[in-house]
Amino acid sequence: MKELDRRAFLMSLGAASTTAFLASCDARTRERVFGQHFRELKGDELDAVIHRLERRYSNEFGKKVTVGTEPAQAGVVFGAALDLGRCVGCRRCVYACVDENNQSRDPQVHYIKVLEIEQGRPIDLAEGDAYYDVAQVPREGHFYLPASCQMCEDPPCTKVCPVGATWREDDGIVVIDYDWCIGCRYCMAACPYEARKFNWAKPTLSADQLNPKTHYLGNRPRPAGVVEKCTFCIQRVRNQQYPACVEVCPVGARKFGNLLDPESEVRQVLKNTRVFVLKEELNTQPKFFYFWGA
Amino acid sequence: MPWHIDGFIVLPTCLALTFSALSCEPAHRDAPWRVVHGRTGSPVAVPAAGDRATTTPTVAAPGLPLGMTAATARAAHPFADLQTSLVALPKMNEDLFPCSQCHEPDDFDPTPRVLEDEHDTITLDHGATRRWCFDCHHPQQRDTLRLAGGVAIPFSQSHRLCGQCHGKQLRLWRVGVHGKRTGSWSGAKKGLSCVHCHRPHSPRFRAFRPEPAPKRPVEIGLPTTITREGQP
Numbered sequence: 001m002k003e004l005d006r007r008a009f010l011m012s013l014g015a016a017s018t019t020a021f022l023a024s025c026d027a028r029t030r031e032r033v034f035g036q037h038f039r040e041l042k043g044d045e046l047d048a049v050i051h052r053l054e055r056r057y058s059n060e061f062g063k064k065v066t067v068g069t070e071p072a073q074a075g076v077v078f079g080a081a082l083d084l085g086r087c088v089g090c091r092r093c094v095y096a097c098v099d100e101n102n103q104s105r106d107p108q109v110h111y112i113k114v115l116e117i118e119q120g121r122p123i124d125l126a127e128g129d130a131y132y133d134v135a136q137v138p139r140e141g142h143f144y145l146p147a148s149c150q151m152c153e154d155p156p157c158t159k160v161c162p163v164g165a166t167w168r169e170d171d172g173i174v175v176i177d178y179d180w181c182i183g184c185r186y187c188m189a190a191c192p193y194e195a196r197k198f199n200w201a202k203p204t205l206s207a208d209q210l211n212p213k214t215h216y217l218g219n220r221p222r223p224a225g226v227v228e229k230c231t232f233c234i235q236r237v238r239n240q241q242y243p244a245c246v247e248v249c250p251v252g253a254r255k256f257g258n259l260l261d262p263e264s265e266v267r268q269v270l271k272n273t274r275v276f277v278l279k280e281e282l283n284t285q286p287k288f289f290y291f292w293g294a
Numbered sequence: 295m296p297w298h299i300d301g302f303i304v305l306p307t308c309l310a311l312t313f314s315a316l317s318c319e320p321a322h323r324d325a326p327w328r329v330v331h332g333r334t335g336s337p338v339a340v341p342a343a344g345d346r347a348t349t350t351p352t353v354a355a356p357g358l359p360l361g362m363t364a365a366t367a368r369a370a371h372p373f374a375d376l377q378t379s380l381v382a383l384p385k386m387n388e389d390l391f392p393c394s395q396c397h398e399p400d401d402f403d404p405t406p407r408v409l410e411d412e413h414d415t416i417t418l419d420h421g422a423t424r425r426w427c428f429d430c431h432h433p434q435q436r437d438t439l440r441l442a443g444g445v446a447i448p449f450s451q452s453h454r455l456c457g458q459c460h461g462k463q464l465r466l467w468r469v470g471v472h473g474k475r476t477g478s479w480s481g482a483k484k485g486l487s488c489v490h491c492h493r494p495h496s497p498r499f500r501a502f503r504p505e506p507a508p509k510r511p512v513e514i515g516l517p518t519t520i521t522r523e524g525q526p
Contacts, residue, residue: 076480079327083471091505107514131510136501153325200514240478251499252474252491259327264479265470270327272471285325293472294462 072171089144093245104203150286393436
């Protein structure tokens, strides 16, 4: 038998191990290693990915979970506003968000942070206390500043992602593909607002706590090791509903709408009230506006 | 040499410019809702070009007074956008309403006083030193409310009464900036009357218990390196 030279041997070894790897992969691993980016998925390929996810989540939680892929509507750019004169710091928005968006209960993940700031101090994320634990709100001499993803038009976070797992959609929502994110947390370093949260462990979420109506880019159950954040309840707003935080606010401090519609509440806020954005000097151009109503 | 630029600055600047040039989405698309700073330094919202009327009308639009457009006519409606419906008023107290079941039209004492025989459980905490019952309730038509000029309005239009003093809140409420709206951001919305949230006799919100505070990173077991005045 002709002797194998070293080069031929090594190449055959490489070919054999690759073949063995490919043969041993299940469909899920094959898809994750060789699959296309979500933005390029169309038609049958997209259906296959969604079908696989729905089956996996439904099996995991024991109830039917739907994963939507509703795209951005033409002529819509979402914006939100918050009336600092009305917010009383009750944190109902924080927990409505947790319920709607299937966040991990332990380790705890909250998209919205409410800062209790002493009146007279600057309106700044470096001020105040997010951990206030008082019997009743609002507390005399304080005001409240809820902060979550500002949905920047020029987001620093999407520029630094090394793999393209996060981008700004055409309707203005900055989204993350949890299956593409490698968990490097560079986006968390880039975000000036501390809006992004990391899953240090597998999220704990019971079947009772699960909201089964999900969106691929939104509130579908996340794995460990990925970044997540507010998505304006993409699963709700792309179905014409208000985000959960807007619906639950007991004092009507939160506003939401289409910035391209001059009669939407959020455009009326810009027209009629004093408005500011956080860290304006960074020129991220947030679409989350703070204002004082009457 | 005055034109010498420190290499320390040039290289990161070049990299940053290259990076932003290569970034995927357009950084500054046309944004008609742009917020810019006015000369006074406070932010001023720049409306889209389509918002402003470009000419002063000299001929009245059909069916409307001179100068009023369809948009301003709609503003006279409780909600400026006709897609918003006013949620029905909270249920009236059946023991007390209609008031005319006890009160005759001509039988009233106009002297401001503290009531002792009936309605003594109502504490007026709404300008009480300057007002009393018949400033808002119509003395002759007890099933209605009274505007400043004496006009009687039904309870279903109570926002007009509130708006006499709280005009700014009324104007903002009409366009959805004050108060809560639920439903669909793009379609049918429901708004609430003033009295849904503000009790007319004592409108100020009472303090209530907040939801629990978030867990601190050290409680979750996360690595912590930054402390800020005792907060881990």
